[in-house]
Amino acid sequence: MTQQEALYKYLLRLGDNALIQSYRLSEWCSRGPILEEDLALTNIALDYIGRAQNLLQYAAAIEGKGHSADHLAYRRAEHQYYNNLITEMPRGDFAYTIVKQLFISTFEFLLYTELCHSKDEAIAGIAGKAIKEVRYHWTHSRDWCYRLGKGTAFSNDKLQQAVNDLWMYTGEQFEMGAEEEMLSAEGIAFDNKALQSKWLEMVSTVLTASNIQIPTESYMQTGGRKGVHTENMGHILAEMQYLQRAYPDATW
Amino acid sequence: MMMDAIIIENAFQEKIDRDLCIEPKDQMPEKYRLHLIRQMSQHAHSEVIGMQPEGNWITRAPSLRSKQILLAKIQDEGGHGLYLYSATETLGISREEMIEQLHSGKAKYANIFNYPSLNWADIGAIGWLVDGAAIVNQVSLQRTSYGPYARAMVRICKEESFHQRQGYEIMANMMKGSTEQKEMAQDAMNRWWWPALMMFGPHDSDSPNSGNAFIWKIKRQSNDVLRQRFIDKTVQQAELIGLTVPDKDLKWNEEKQCYDHGAIDWEEFNRVINGNGPCNKQRMDHHIKYHNEGAWVREAAAAYQKQINEFN
Numbered sequence: 001m002t003q004q005e006a007l008y009k010y011l012l013r014l015g016d017n018a019l020i021q022s023y024r025l026s027e028w029c030s031r032g033p034i035l036e037e038d039l040a041l042t043n044i045a046l047d048y049i050g051r052a053q054n055l056l057q058y059a060a061a062i063e064g065k066g067h068s069a070d071h072l073a074y075r076r077a078e079h080q081y082y083n084n085l086i087t088e089m090p091r092g093d094f095a096y097t098i099v100k101q102l103f104i105s106t107f108e109f110l111l112y113t114e115l116c117h118s119k120d121e122a123i124a125g126i127a128g129k130a131i132k133e134v135r136y137h138w139t140h141s142r143d144w145c146y147r148l149g150k151g152t153a154f155s156n157d158k159l160q161q162a163v164n165d166l167w168m169y170t171g172e173q174f175e176m177g178a179e180e181e182m183l184s185a186e187g188i189a190f191d192n193k194a195l196q197s198k199w200l201e202m203v204s205t206v207l208t209a210s211n212i213q214i215p216t217e218s219y220m221q222t223g224g225r226k227g228v229h230t231e232n233m234g235h236i237l238a239e240m241q242y243l244q245r246a247y248p249d250a251t252w
Numbered sequence: 253m254m255m256d257a258i259i260i261e262n263a264f265q266e267k268i269d270r271d272l273c274i275e276p277k278d279q280m281p282e283k284y285r286l287h288l289i290r291q292m293s294q295h296a297h298s299e300v301i302g303m304q305p306e307g308n309w310i311t312r313a314p315s316l317r318s319k320q321i322l323l324a325k326i327q328d329e330g331g332h333g334l335y336l337y338s339a340t341e342t343l344g345i346s347r348e349e350m351i352e353q354l355h356s357g358k359a360k361y362a363n364i365f366n367y368p369s370l371n372w373a374d375i376g377a378i379g380w381l382v383d384g385a386a387i388v389n390q391v392s393l394q395r396t397s398y399g400p401y402a403r404a405m406v407r408i409c410k411e412e413s414f415h416q417r418q419g420y421e422i423m424a425n426m427m428k429g430s431t432e433q434k435e436m437a438q439d440a441m442n443r444w445w446w447p448a449l450m451m452f453g454p455h456d457s458d459s460p461n462s463g464n465a466f467i468w469k470i471k472r473q474s475n476d477v478l479r480q481r482f483i484d485k486t487v488q489q490a491e492l493i494g495l496t497v498p499d500k501d502l503k504w505n506e507e508k509q510c511y512d513h514g515a516i517d518w519e520e521f522n523r524v525i526n527g528n529g530p531c532n533k534q535r536m537d538h539h540i541k542y543h544n545e546g547a548w549v550r551e552a553a554a555a556y557q558k559q560i561n562e563f564n
């Protein structure tokens with residue numbers, strides 16, 4: 001594996017996480033519990049589309065086959081997407097989306113803070129923009145954890161259920177592939193494993209303050225990073241890629 | 253009428269006649285207030301219900317850029333809904349009450365959103381034609397007599413003209429594209445043209461209730477005047493990109509310097525307004541379903557807020 005190949009795959013991984021997370025968040029449009037939240041969740045979705053665009057555009061440049069960001073977003077086969085499974089889990093109820101966002105944003109906060117210092121200037125630039133957005137995403141989900149966790153007994157149950165259901169999808173974020181090992185040795189990527197204890201500490205602080213039990217479950221479901229997805233992924237792609245696949249010669 | 257009510261009404265009308273804005277704290281006739289609540293809440297609900305037909309294509313938007321533009325556009329519409337709900341609240345009604353009225357059928361929303369968005373070009377057609385028609389109406393409302401409404405319109409109009417241009421851009425691109433894309437664009441044009449004309453409401457000769465709206469300067473230009481303005485600017489835009497306006501009677505009137513158009517199907521208009529359009533039930537069911545599904549979240553937020561307030 002050359003460094004170029006490693007970088008391409010790493011960028012797809014970051015880009016696909018943003019792409020699929022934006023897909024799920026955008027499903028909230030016109031479905032929010034209150035208009036303000038409809039707007040807040042679509043705002044976050046918009047940040048992710050922008051990030052996916054930047055990362056996939058850079059990936060396409062590194063790939064060097066003359067593809068566009070759209071080509072990478074809309075024309076790959078399922079096993080060629082490398083997002084974490086947690087992003088493709090269904091929209092669920094509001095608590096489920098908030099917990100998913102808390103788990104992801106906490107990881108992204110830690111990762112993108114490091115990537116701001118990447119030796120790859122393009123990555124550092126994307127991270128610099130992303131980190132500002134991630135801070136807002138994180139605060140938004142933390143504040144909702146407080147509200148739901150401490151609001152009513154019913155909302156506390158919902159929040160606890162979401163935490164329990166999503167817990168086994170959190171471990172994958174810290175996995176390291178051969179590409180990441182190679183790139184982090186060069187100061188381009190960062191060692192995800194090194195972020196895990198800080199992640200657990202940050203998440204536990206928020207959940208404990210929200211009167212939520214931290215699951216003790218240790219089994220972690222993984223696969224997305226290797227291109228092996230949940231059954232959700234095929235349905236996401238069927239919908240997302242519909243026009244690009246049905247009219248391959250059209251430009252939009 | 254009571255003596256002081258007459259004095260209030262005279263003072264109010266004098267203000268209106270001098271083209272001054274009415275502000276929330278000013279005294280106003282009850283009928284004026286109710287007229288505004290009806291019109292402004294309907295406007296707010298329209299922005300919100302309008303998110304549905306466009307939202308229908310979000311997960312299928314064919315490129316990252318088009319998804320970004322569409323999502324941002326729908327978000328703007330939600331924002332318009334928010335401004336308008338707040339502006340209406342200055343008249344002494346809560347957002348919750350307005351939503352109840354929407355669900356009970358007492359409050360209406362724009363009829364146009366009872367039509368389905370069936371292919372990607374519909375996203376172009378909605379931006380171009382529906383926002384385009386809305387702008388013509390809203391530009392006129394920038395000078396409406398109620399201050400908070402007029403100011404909301406100024407803010408909203410800026411964004412609406414972006415939407416209109418972006419919608420037109422989608423249509424123009426599709427008309428430059430493959431045969432299938434051109435078919436989609438023309439199909440969308442055929443389905444949205446007449447409902448867009450209906451957005452301006454009945455002909456002036458058939459709208460007997462607009463008298464007060466004119467006297468109070470809530471409405472400043474008539475339905476037919478606004479409709480004509482929309483037709484005249486839009487027909488040329490359609491021709492420019494090769495779209496056919498689905499009206500065989502449409503022709504330029506040299507003498508009047510405007511387009512004459514064919515008869516509008518008011519039977520369809522009335523049928524849809526009275527609940528029997530293609531999506532009336534679907535739009536309302538959707539709004540009610542997600543409003544109800546969100547109830548526990550709103551309750552939790554309120555309970556949490558109460559704890560915070562008690563603590564401080």
Ligand SMILES: [Fe+2]
Pocket residue numbers: 299328329332408412
């Ligand atoms: Fe709007």
Ligand SMILES: [Fe+2]
Pocket residue numbers: 329383411412415
């Ligand atoms: Fe608009």
